[in-house]
Amino acid sequence: MELFHTMPGRDVASWNSLINGFLAAGLLDKAKAAFDQMPEKSIKPDEVVFLALLTACTHAGQVDLGLNIFDSMRLDYQIDPSMKHYSLIVDLLGRAGRLNEALKFIEEMPINPDLVIWGTLFCACRAHKNVEIAEFAVTKLLELEPKHPGSYVFLSNAYAAVGRWEDAERVRSSMQDKGVGKGPGWSHVEVDGQVHRFVAGDNAHHKDANEIHQKLEEIMSGARKQGYMPGTEWVLHNIEEEEKEDALGSHSEKLALAFALIQTSPKTAPIRIVKNLRICGDCHSLMKYASIMSQREIIVRDIKRFHHFKDGTCSCGDYW
Structure with missing residues (x-):
């Protein structure tokens, strides 16, 4: 913001950048305030500004505001929505659990929905455990991209989330039979100017592996004493609860956190x-919980947004 206000001139791209910055940090109020200032500065919003605002509404759960902004884009500014705008409205409705409305919105779109639209609907179905609409969405996904790995993984996870283990295994077997592969999840953390990479369950840092896992167990043990309960529903395999807890402990971001806490001094710069x-x-x-115990700010940039963990809370308000 300091840089923005010292610029000799600010065009629509400058405002887009400012609003997108607020968006990534979960600051919807500031993003909306910046948008409201644009007409005062004789800057006409473009389609990119509306993408940013709709994304912010999606991540903040502001459904009515998002729908109003979508209507304003079309009616007040005569901007035709792109596939990305439509996808965000599907996401907005889906995250709020309004799945039937999201499906109706897709069916009434003036353009043919693409892979992202159906994938967005599917993710919402998984979150709200609506297998019926999930199966329909996957059918559409596979029509568009028969070998898209996400379609198979999503459907398998949706079945697993409601305990339909045989169906989940059937989908994964079909995935293997068709030679459809899935890339691993990874996390990076920078320590002393060097970037370290972790994948789920790996022991790439052989000399530090035992210490990392000991540190992680220390973190989890301390968190349990403060009320943390491992969310075993996030391990979508038909295995015992204790094994599920072990699987959760190997997620790449947890390994990266443990490593960073070992390698850096207490109460120093954010991780x-x-x-x-x-x-x-x-x-x-x-x-x-780790942000409380370590008295450190922890920032996780996932594929969607920044999460700023500090004193036991997250900037996303637990809605992401």
Whole structure:
């Protein structure tokens, strides 16, 4: 913001950057305030500004505000929505559990929905455990991209989330039979100018592996004493609860956190972790407890947004 206000001139791209910055940090009020200032500065919003605002509404659960902004874009500014705008409205409705409305919105779109639209609907179905609409969405996904690995993984996870283990295994077997592969999740953390990479369950840091796992167990043990309960529903395999807890403990962002706490001095600069997937609910919960116990700010940049963990809370308000 300091840089923005010292610029000799600010065009629509400058405002877009400012609003997107607020968005990534979960600051919807500031993003909306910046948007409201644009007409005062004779800056006409473009489609990119509306993408930012709709994304912010999606991440904040502001459904009515998001729908109003979508209507304003079309009616007040005569901007035709792109596939990305439509996808965000599906996400907005889906995250709020309004799945039938989201499906109706897709069916009434003036353009044919793409892979992202159906994938967005599917993710919402998984979160709200609506297998019926999930199966329909996957059918559409596979029509568009028969070998898209996410379609198979999503459907398998949806079945697992409601305990339909045989169906989940059937989908995974079909995935293997068709030679469809899935890339691993990873997390990066920088310590002393060097970037360290972790994947789920790995022991790449052989000399530090035992110490990392001991530190992680220390973190989890301390968190349990403060009320943390491992979210075993995030391990979508038909295994015993104790084994599920072990699987949760090997997530890449947890390993990166433990390593950073070992390698850096207490109460120093924030720990910054970058992850290539969306952070799971269990890791999100543990990070909040870890921020209290370590008295450190922990920042996780997942595929969607920044999560700033400090004093037991997250900037996303637990809605992401």
